[in-house]
Amino acid sequence: MVKLKIESIEPVTERISLFSLVSEDGGLLAGYDAGAHVDFDLGDLGTRSYSLIDFEPAQGDRATYQVAVQREADGQGGSMAMHRLVPGDTVSVSPPKNDFHLHEGDEPALLIAGGIGVTPIISFATECKRRGTPFAFHFASRSADLCPFRERLAQQFSANLTLWFDDQKMIDLAALIDTASADTHIYCCGPRPMIEAVREKAEAAGFPADQVHFELFATPTEQDGDQPFEVELASTGQVFNIPPGKSIVEVLEDAGIDVMYDCARGDCGICQTDVISGTPDHRDVVLSDSERASGKVMQICVSRARSPRLVLDI
Secondary structure (H helix, E strand, C coil): CEEEEEEEEEECCCCEEEEEEEECCCCCECCCCCCCEEEEECHHHCEEEEECCCCCCCCCCECCEEEEEECCCCCCCHHHHHHCCCCCCEEEECCCECCCCCCCCCCCEEEEEEHHHHHHHHHHHHHHHHHCCCEEEEEEECCCCCCCCHHHHHHHHHHHEEEEECCCCCCCHHHHHHCCCCCCEEEEECCHHHHHHHHHHHHHCCCCHHHEEEECCCCCCCCCCCCCEEEEECCCCCEEEECCCCCHHHHHHHCCCCCCCCCCCCCCCCCEEEEEECCEECCCCCCCHHHHHHCCEEECCCCEECCCEEEECC
16 A cells, blocks of 8 residues: 545536545656556545546556545445545555456457446546547436536547436447447446446357456445355365355455455456355356356355355365
């Protein structure tokens, strides 16, 4: 973690603010690629991840980081804590991380965003424009009044941008995906239902998994009816109880078991683990319908079990 100072906070909509952060000592900040995020240490509330926004092309070290935070009154407290900060406050922030990369080739990009999920998509659009990569940017909001950065995006991306407002016309995901060329890379960040719909429609349209990319910034929450279950590690025979409200990763880490993971939200795929027996309860946005139906793999940072015990290849 590094100490950053809040240089300014700019209201964007009634619930969204744009935070500009600089180094506490006035130096440059580490560079990053489009799609990167940083984690804020919020003390007892844990960490919260926010995408870094680039409205203008930038390469190498940066003078400023910018993130947008939507206030969630009924959330777990992280966004409310962020909105209580004021210019001049210092915060502990991780170096940039990236699980949501823009492809390197010249193939076109279909960029789809919903609500506050627009933040990494803005950076992708900025980078596509800088590279000369063909792209179409589709941004869905509930209404024009609730659409963050509406005028700025319209000025910056003009013909490449289509704004969709639920109170006027819902975004037509099927049409967007069906009319995309076969070499298009699809990127989506937004609410889980939007990501699930894009994943399903892209799979049905025949897009390979490595051309479909997602990011879901949502803290996993306990669901009504969640029950405890057991996880057995095939390599050692150890058995662990996974209670409601804790993930497999969390329980294994608490026991000193070294497991690979990163996002802890079910959207990066790093924690994917083979299932030897038992039935997973999939809660990720990574796996295809066929992978879920097979029950042979799961994302252990968010998914649970429908059977009393899972035997995992760990």
